[in-house]
Amino acid sequence: MLEKEVIDRFFRHVNKRGDNECWEWRAVCNEHGSGIFNPYGSGSVASYKFYYELLNGKINVNEVVLHTCGNPSCVNPKHLYKMDKFWAKVNKKGEDECWEWNTTSVGNSGYGYFKFKGINTSSHRVAYELTYGKIPYGRFVLHKCDNKLCCNPKHLFLGDNFSNMADKVRRGRCNIPNQKGESNSNAKLTAKDVRLIRQLYKEGMSRKELSIKFKTASIYNITSGKSWKGV
Numbered sequence: 287m288l289e290k291e292v293i294d295r296f297f298r299h300v301n302k303r304g305d306n307e308c309w310e311w312r313a314v315c316n317e318h319g320s321g322i323f324n325p326y327g328s329g330s331v332a333s334y335k336f337y338y339e340l341l342n343g344k345i346n347v348n349e350v351v352l353h354t355c356g357n358p359s360c361v362n363p364k365h366l367y368k369m370d371k372f373w374a375k376v377n378k379k380g381e382d383e384c385w386e387w388n389t390t391s392v393g394n395s396g397y398g399y400f401k402f403k404g405i406n407t408s409s410h411r412v413a414y415e416l417t418y419g420k421i422p423y424g425r426f427v428l429h430k431c432d433n434k435l436c437c438n439p440k441h442l443f444l445g446d447n448f449s450n451m452a453d454k455v456r457r458g459r460c461n462i463p464n465q466k467g468e469s470n471s472n473a474k475l476t477a478k479d480v481r482l483i484r485q486l487y488k489e490g491m492s493r494k495e496l497s498i499k500f501k502t503a504s505i506y507n508i509t510s511g512k513s514w515k516g517v
Contacts, residue, residue: 292325296336299323300361308360319358337361338368350374372400372412376437384431385413385438390497394504396434413437414444435501475502480514 299313299321311321311333321333338351345351345368352374355365375398377388387398387409398409414427417439421427424446431441475483483496487509496505507513 293340296323296325296333299333305362306364307362308355308357308365309362310357311359311361315359321359321361334358334361334366337363338366342368348372370416372402372409372416375400375409376413378438382440383438384433384436384441386433386435386501387437390494390503392435392497392501392503396502398435398437409435409437410442413439414442475500475504475508475514477514477517480508480517483508 299311301310301312303309311323313333314322316322316332322330323333323336324330325336332351334353335345335351339345341363348371349368350371351366351368353360353365354367355362357365360366375387375389375391376385378385389398391400391409392398399406400409400412401407402412402415408427410429411421411427415421421444425444426446427442428445429436429441430443431438433441436442479500483500483505486496486499487493487505491499493505493509496509497503504513
């Protein structure tokens with residue numbers, strides 16, 4: 287049990303309001319707006335996570351505490367819930383819709399990636415393994431929907447190298463060397479997208495914001511002119 291002094295010190299920084307309202311942290315926050323609390327003088331923790339674990343016990347390393355209210359400074363336990371770290375990064379929609387990877391962690395291939403068992407792994411492979419179990423050696427996880435960012439397990443199926451290559455050919459994604467721009471079958475953007483990205487960057491939108499908006503990790507090369515030179 288935590289010492290009463292620590293708990294009292296925590297609540298001195300909380301604007302505690304109605305049971306269903308946000309209880310906002312009134313002390314130091316990080317760049318994301320989450321409160322920072324240091325219970326014992328060494329080792330800081332997010333204030334909302336501290337209070338969630340105080341009431342519910344420690345979360346495991348594969349879990350994260352999220353807000354139903356969308357307010358990162360809120361510590362009201364009614365607004366807090368835990369979720370697997372991976373699924374917290376997936377935009378879950380209807381049962382049969384695409385569930386897209388919803389972070390800037392997207393490789394040049396167009397697939398999302400996630401650090402899984404210590405290794406950067408394609409997000410759709412992680413989704414498959416978390417749902418159906420370990421993927422047999424040498425097998426590929428393919429998409430029925432042809433949406434590289436989709437992590438809906440219902441849209442995923444296993445195939446071998448032959449079926450993977452056949453699927454690429456059937457969908458027109460078998461790349462021919464030296465093709466550039468929209469002619470490259472791996473291209474995720476159009477020339478129109480590239481012109482818009484450069485215009486928005488000139489108008490002050492950050493590269494991080496552009497990466498999220500256009501779901502690509504190639505923003506630096508586009509805005510610096512290192513790629514799409516002919517546009």
